[in-house]
Amino acid sequence: MSLQKSDKKISIPTLLRMKENREPIAMLTAYDTLMAGILDQSGIDIILVGDSGGMVMAGHENTLAVTMDEMLHYVKSVRRAVKHALLVADMPFLSYQISTEEAIRNAGRFLQEGGAEAVKIEGGQPVLPIIERLVQFGIPVMGHLGLTPQSIHQLGGYLVQGKNSQAAERLKHEAQLLQEAGVFSIVLEKVPSILAKEISEQLKIPTIGIGAGKYCDGQVLVSHDMLGLYEKFKPKFVRRYAELGKAMGKAFEQYISDVKQRNFPSDDESY
Ligand code: KIV
Numbered sequence: 001m002s003l004q005k006s007d008k009k010i011s012i013p014t015l016l017r018m019k020e021n022r023e024p025i026a027m028l029t030a031y032d033t034l035m036a037g038i039l040d041q042s043g044i045d046i047i048l049v050g051d052s053g054g055m056v057m058a059g060h061e062n063t064l065a066v067t068m069d070e071m072l073h074y075v076k077s078v079r080r081a082v083k084h085a086l087l088v089a090d091m092p093f094l095s096y097q098i099s100t101e102e103a104i105r106n107a108g109r110f111l112q113e114g115g116a117e118a119v120k121i122e123g124g125q126p127v128l129p130i131i132e133r134l135v136q137f138g139i140p141v142m143g144h145l146g147l148t149p150q151s152i153h154q155l156g157g158y159l160v161q162g163k164n165s166q167a168a169e170r171l172k173h174e175a176q177l178l179q180e181a182g183v184f185s186i187v188l189e190k191v192p193s194i195l196a197k198e199i200s201e202q203l204k205i206p207t208i209g210i211g212a213g214k215y216c217d218g219q220v221l222v223s224h225d226m227l228g229l230y231e232k233f234k235p236k237f238v239r240r241y242a243e244l245g246k247a248m249g250k251a252f253e254q255y256i257s258d259v260k261q262r263n264f265p266s267d268d269e270s271y
Pocket of ligand 1: 029048049050051052053090187210220221222
């Protein structure tokens with residue numbers, strides 16, 4: 001089956017319509033112009049400038065070290081290449097927790113300076129007042145529940161969330177509250193497939209799963225994971241669509257060998 005790439009710009013109403021029509025939503029991450037351009041031309045629906053950039057681009061152990069300035073740099077780079085997809089910027093740790101004023105300022109910077117069309121915020125109950133304010137001011141928000149990597153120390157590791165019935169009920173309730181607060185979509189990370197199904201069926205807005213099984217309204221992966229570029233660890237939910245890290249290693253080794261053996265450049269590659 002060949003998929004028709006749409007020339008139409010993806011907007012938030014488009015995503016809500018896709019949920020209504022049961023049309024799966026494809027989302028991936030990008031942090032630079034080159035990758036974002038290839039993704040956009042491939043027909044991706046949503047590009048997330050994730051704070052995962054702190055790990056796959058900047059080499060941090062987790063996402064906690066990522067700052068607003070770093071994120072803005074990534075968002076601006078991605079913006080220059082994106083014409084079709086909805087561009088979502090991830091609010092980094094401490095950019096929205098301190099006060100609603102700071103959250104508005106930082107989310108506003110992503111839209112005003114970075115050209116993002118929406119922001120993503122991790123968490124449930126504690127972030128509801130912030131989300132309500134952002135939405136009131138016309139800043140679209142994507143929620144993020146389940147495994148929330150900015151709480152990694154509290155969660156005790158990258159563990160599956162919502163496994164027992166109490167935790168599952170809490171997640172369902174928080175998803176409902178996020179929808180009522182005005183988010184246009186929710187990322188569900190590392191939750192049992194059956195729980196993600198129940199949440200997806202209960203909501204009018206689309207769920208985007210990562211390690212949350214096949215019943216979500218859409219799926220997201222970190223591009224560097226699915227391309228085999230980030231090889232530090234590979235969660236079970238990652239499907240590798242390419243082995244670019246290995247291909248790059250081979251190309252670099254070949255270049256080094258050619259230089260050392262005076263096989264590069266040839267006369268054709270010289271002036
Ligand atoms: O930072 C990120 O890339 C994310 C996705 C994994 C959803 O939050």
